[in-house]
Amino acid sequence: MTVKKLEWIEAPTKKEKPDPNELIFGRMFTDHMFTMHYTEENGWHQPQVRPYEKISLDPASMIFHYGQSVFEGLKAYRSADNEILLFRPEENMKRMNRSNERMSIPSFNEEEMLEYIKQLIEIEKDWVPGEPGTSLYIRPFIIGTEPNLGVHPSHSYQLFVILSPVGSYYPEGINPVKIKVEKEYTRAAQGGTGMAKTGGNYSAGYNAQEKASNSGHAQVLWLDAVEKKYVEEVGSMNIFFKINGEVITPSLSGSILEGVTRKSIIELLQSWGVPVTERKITIDEVIESHREGKLEEAFGAGTAAVVSPIGAFTIDEAQYQVQDGETGELTKALYDTLTGIQTGTVKDHFNWVTEV
Amino acid sequence: MTVKKLEWIEAPTKKEKPDPNELIFGRMFTDHMFTMHYTEENGWHQPQVRPYEKISLDPASMIFHYGQSVFEGLKAYRSADNEILLFRPEENMKRMNRSNERMSIPSFNEEEMLEYIKQLIEIEKDWVPGEPGTSLYIRPFIIGTEPNLGVHPSHSYQLFVILSPVGSYYPEGINPVKIKVEKEYTRAAQGGTGMAKTGGNYSAGYNAQEKASNSGHAQVLWLDAVEKKYVEEVGSMNIFFKINGEVITPSLSGSILEGVTRKSIIELLQSWGVPVTERKITIDEVIESHREGKLEEAFGAGTAAVVSPIGAFTIDEAQYQVQDGETGELTKALYDTLTGIQTGTVKDHFNWVTEV
Numbered sequence: 001m002t003v004k005k006l007e008w009i010e011a012p013t014k015k016e017k018p019d020p021n022e023l024i025f026g027r028m029f030t031d032h033m034f035t036m037h038y039t040e041e042n043g044w045h046q047p048q049v050r051p052y053e054k055i056s057l058d059p060a061s062m063i064f065h066y067g068q069s070v071f072e073g074l075k076a077y078r079s080a081d082n083e084i085l086l087f088r089p090e091e092n093m094k095r096m097n098r099s100n101e102r103m104s105i106p107s108f109n110e111e112e113m114l115e116y117i118k119q120l121i122e123i124e125k126d127w128v129p130g131e132p133g134t135s136l137y138i139r140p141f142i143i144g145t146e147p148n149l150g151v152h153p154s155h156s157y158q159l160f161v162i163l164s165p166v167g168s169y170y171p172e173g174i175n176p177v178k179i180k181v182e183k184e185y186t187r188a189a190q191g192g193t194g195m196a197k198t199g200g201n202y203s204a205g206y207n208a209q210e211k212a213s214n215s216g217h218a219q220v221l222w223l224d225a226v227e228k229k230y231v232e233e234v235g236s237m238n239i240f241f242k243i244n245g246e247v248i249t250p251s252l253s254g255s256i257l258e259g260v261t262r263k264s265i266i267e268l269l270q271s272w273g274v275p276v277t278e279r280k281i282t283i284d285e286v287i288e289s290h291r292e293g294k295l296e297e298a299f300g301a302g303t304a305a306v307v308s309p310i311g312a313f314t315i316d317e318a319q320y321q322v323q324d325g326e327t328g329e330l331t332k333a334l335y336d337t338l339t340g341i342q343t344g345t346v347k348d349h350f351n352w353v354t355e356v
Numbered sequence: 357m358t359v360k361k362l363e364w365i366e367a368p369t370k371k372e373k374p375d376p377n378e379l380i381f382g383r384m385f386t387d388h389m390f391t392m393h394y395t396e397e398n399g400w401h402q403p404q405v406r407p408y409e410k411i412s413l414d415p416a417s418m419i420f421h422y423g424q425s426v427f428e429g430l431k432a433y434r435s436a437d438n439e440i441l442l443f444r445p446e447e448n449m450k451r452m453n454r455s456n457e458r459m460s461i462p463s464f465n466e467e468e469m470l471e472y473i474k475q476l477i478e479i480e481k482d483w484v485p486g487e488p489g490t491s492l493y494i495r496p497f498i499i500g501t502e503p504n505l506g507v508h509p510s511h512s513y514q515l516f517v518i519l520s521p522v523g524s525y526y527p528e529g530i531n532p533v534k535i536k537v538e539k540e541y542t543r544a545a546q547g548g549t550g551m552a553k554t555g556g557n558y559s560a561g562y563n564a565q566e567k568a569s570n571s572g573h574a575q576v577l578w579l580d581a582v583e584k585k586y587v588e589e590v591g592s593m594n595i596f597f598k599i600n601g602e603v604i605t606p607s608l609s610g611s612i613l614e615g616v617t618r619k620s621i622i623e624l625l626q627s628w629g630v631p632v633t634e635r636k637i638t639i640d641e642v643i644e645s646h647r648e649g650k651l652e653e654a655f656g657a658g659t660a661a662v663v664s665p666i667g668a669f670t671i672d673e674a675q676y677q678v679q680d681g682e683t684g685e686l687t688k689a690l691y692d693t694l695t696g697i698q699t700g701t702v703k704d705h706f707n708w709v710t711e712v
């Protein structure tokens with residue numbers, strides 16, 4: 001399809017680019033952002049690139065009161081050949097529309113939206129860092145803007161895309177983390193919003209996350225809200241276990257986010273001939289497999305860290321170490337292959353990568 | 357306690373007051389609002405009344421991404437003697453701090469905060485309508501404002517109080533509504549955020565609310581997220597059943613909002629010698645009592661409608677009528693007494709009302 005060139009307003013002054021070795025996730029933003037508006041009369045309209053600056057909203061705007069919002073997260077990488085690459089961005093566009101549906105937000109044209117994001121990145125191309133492990137993080141989000149305290153979907157919305165150069169998630173190499181199995185708080189229930197990337201899912205986890213941090217854990221491992229026995233996610237990542245040669249990840253239950261990295265790992269493992277299964281898995285099964293010496297590897301998967309090895313998990317007072325706290329061989333291979341494909345150093349047999 | 361007079365900036369122009377017969381809930385706001393800021397260095401500081409106007413936020417502000425927010429809702433009434441009355445406002449302040457705790461937002465001094473709200477209302481006193489059924493709706497809310505895409509509690513917040521003159525919830529008298537028992541979507545689970553007044557709880561219900569509206573229902577009746585059999589809330593109100601002379605309301609389970617109207621109804625019924633019980637109640641028990649002719653009344657309770665009679669409820673395809681679709685005697689007595697106390701026409705034996 002052809003999408004017309006975006007109207008854009010150039011920022012009058014440009015920021016100094018940060019030192020690529022000192023990038024902190026999500027703290028610095030580029031010179032421009034993309035915005036688009038929705039009204040019932042005009043649908044999604046007025047797509048525009050304009051200077052990154054504060055936005056002005058009525059204090060009665062629905063986002064401040066009833067949390068009607070969705071977001072996405074993806075990355076642009078600079079290849080060795082100086083191309084700018086996106087990893088399966090169409091998956092993020094699809095998921096954003098699925099989140100929209102759950103949150104009663106009007107959907108957008110996915111192809112058009114992706115084209116707008118590419119045009120924004122083209123304008124900001126000098127902001128895509130090239131050092132190993134760095135990338136330009138892309139954050140599209142939509143908020144309900146109608147000034148109205150009635151409890152019902154907003155009649156107007158704004159969509160934004162902001163960009164943030166981010167450093168390596170593992171400045172000193174990929175490092176196994178310790179996680180805590182959460183038994184009090186829950187993240188999402190069947191029929192809730194767990195499958196949507198909406199704000200409320202994330203702040204709902206802060207209490208548990210703080211409790212985990214205070215006891216020296218990097219992340220929370222969430223169990224299902226009903227029986228508190230099925231493994232769901234780790235922090236804001238999907239989770240994988242390698243048990244007796246087979247890789248197992250919780251099936252999409254409606255309360256689990258359908259991760260793009262998750263999907264890619266499953267496809268990659270299948271292409272490698274490694275047995276991989278999506279099914280319900282209880283925390284008791286994980287412990288049992290550990291006791292029998294069959295829990296070979298465990299890792300989280302998500303856009304930010306790509307693959308995050310789990311070195312140990314704590315349940316109540318008991319701690320279980322995985323792979324002697326070292327990164328497993330398969331975990332490492334997945335990380336290397338995925339980041340290799342993303343940055344163009346590993347051949348992309350899957351057609352996952354799109355050039356901007 | 358003594359709280360110093362607030363610093364305030366007067367609005368340069370004043371809006372015209374609306375026709376009290378044409379007020380729509382939460383659509384018009386007064387000339388001024390209250391604001392206060394939080395930073396780690398200064399705590400809650402800079403309390404101020406200033407003109408109601410748009411607020412300016414960085415697009416990376418956490419409220420837009422991870423939904424860290426809490427709010428409250430209460431009303432100021434004009435009595436026949438021209439006093440301005442608040443109904444149990446200290447309960448709202450306490451609940452807001454309980455919501456803060458769940459959402460990892462720093463708590464505020466409740467007495468001080470109530471005093472600020474009173475000073476704001478004093479400034480806006482001409483906006484409190486006096487016609488029967490009207491009031492000035494008070495909406496305090498807090499949002500995370502740090503510009504940071506990291507998934508963790510914000511390090512800075514803004515607190516606002518905005519005011520909206522609202523009309524009678526029942527312009528043509530108190531009217532029974534039809535509600536739909538929701539079996540697919542869920543509102544909140546144990547360990548989730550159901551007991552907190554946070555944005556995400558409300559937009560999470562839009563899908564179900566729209567489905568209910570489309571089939572001619574005013575509200576959704578929520579069941580528990582685990583077994584989908586215990587009654588939780590109706591729309592954004594607490595629910596009460598009168599069965600065989602006894603009033604029953606779901607006990608506070610952690611997933612149910614602790615309503616100020618709910619609490620007041622329980623205390624009022626106790627003072628009248630009407631048996632009232634807080635306990636788990638299944639939807640099957642409600643149907644069974646209906647079949648046996650023992651379901652005498654049903655109603656929702658919340659700040660907006662005060663008391664909202666339920667005339668019928670639908671489960672799957674079956675519809676059950678309560679009180680021949682009329683407002684029950686006890687429901688009406690509760691509505692009249694509560695609104696009477698709130699507006700000063702019924703003697704306040706409980707000391708619930710505070711003069712501004």
